[in-house]
Amino acid sequence: MAQTTEDRPPRPGPDPEAPQGPERPDPAAHAAPYPTPLAAFLAWILPGLGYVWRGQVARGGAVGGSIIALILAGLLIGGPDAIDSREERWWFLVQAGGGPIVLALDQWHQRILKVPAQEGAARRIAPHPDPAMNPGNQPPSFTRSVARVNESARLYIVIAGMLNIIAVIDCMAMSAPAHRRRQRSRS
Amino acid sequence: MIHLLNHTNTTAPADLAARSLAYRPFLDPLELHDHWFWTLIPLLLLTAMAYKGIRVGEFTARRWCAQSLIMSLQLVVLMAALAIGLHAIVEFVVPVLG
Numbered sequence: 186m187a188q189t190t191e192d193r194p195p196r197p198g199p200d201p202e203a204p205q206g207p208e209r210p211d212p213a214a215h216a217a218p219y220p221t222p223l224a225a226f227l228a229w230i231l232p233g234l235g236y237v238w239r240g241q242v243a244r245g246g247a248v249g250g251s252i253i254a255l256i257l258a259g260l261l262i263g264g265p266d267a268i269d270s271r272e273e274r275w276w277f278l279v280q281a282g283g284g285p286i287v288l289a290l291d292q293w294h295q296r297i298l299k300v301p302a303q304e305g306a307a308r309r310i311a312p313h314p315d316p317a318m319n320p321g322n323q324p325p326s327f328t329r330s331v332a333r334v335n336e337s338a339r340l341y342i343v344i345a346g347m348l349n350i351i352a353v354i355d356c357m358a359m360s361a362p363a364h365r366r367r368q369r370s371r372s
Numbered sequence: 373m374i375h376l377l378n379h380t381n382t383t384a385p386a387d388l389a390a391r392s393l394a395y396r397p398f399l400d401p402l403e404l405h406d407h408w409f410w411t412l413i414p415l416l417l418l419t420a421m422a423y424k425g426i427r428v429g430e431f432t433a434r435r436w437c438a439q440s441l442i443m444s445l446q447l448v449v450l451m452a453a454l455a456i457g458l459h460a461i462v463e464f465v466v467p468v469l470g
Contacts, residue, residue: 244431251422258418262411264401298399330401333408338401341415348422355426 225357229284232349235356248352255345256283256290263330263338265294276339282346282353298327412451420444 221239228235233249236242259267270277270291280287330338404411420443421436428436 241431243433244425247425247431247433247436248422251418251425255415255418255422258414260398262402262404264399266401327396328400332405334401334404334411337404337408337411337415341411341418344415344419345422348419348426351423352426 221357221359224359225353228353228356229282229349231286232284232345232352235352239356239359248348252283252345252349252352253286255341255348256286259338259341259345260290262341263335265290265298265327266330266335267338267342268294271295273339276343280339280342280346282350283342284349287342287346294327413448416447416451417444420447 224235224238226235227238231249232252233245233247236245236248239245268277268280268287268291277291329335417440421440424436424439424443425431428439
């Protein structure tokens, strides 16, 4: 005997009337997901800016402030060596998720802080403190970080890059700002 | 390469030594080689703050702070447990096997 639709037991699934915990995403913000590449682009340009553009200023400030604090803390712990696109290329690819701030810090490191090595050397390195190795007596523009301090500093900025990539994806997947939604619903 | 390797081991003149001893924020690394693991605490806290900023539902400062603190504590406890477990393996299990 065939069951009718009314005879079937209700399908197991989330109860729409169940109370939502604090971990559940805001349904209003996630209800109408469609790609917003501009929000994603803004989120990469400056951490948190994508949320601000979407109208979530407090969230943007929290996310952006935390990610920028991670970058600055890494730079404070390890110095400019924490970001090095030439000598630590693979780490840098992940760090670049932090946006133009990281790219600018790398250019500052490569083009300003490092000086050309002896002729014929492939890499640009910091001036040597020994006059025998540094005939021009150039002061060291920065101190290289080594070992665990360098690894820890690099990890700070790698995690900042990965978290900003998550924020970029989140901004792209969520709905557009409220005023744009209203404009679309009117038209 | 020798140039790089000798960088930290040479006897520099006094003025250069004094100049190198003067700490310049963001240009010189912090002297944390013996205490590097303390850098994990702010790392975990800032990671939790950024992640919970993305993940928390209805964003309020109070909820964000509370959830960030809880996640930080969870991460610290988890990493401490992992460290203790790995230490036990290295100190007690590996010698028995070896």
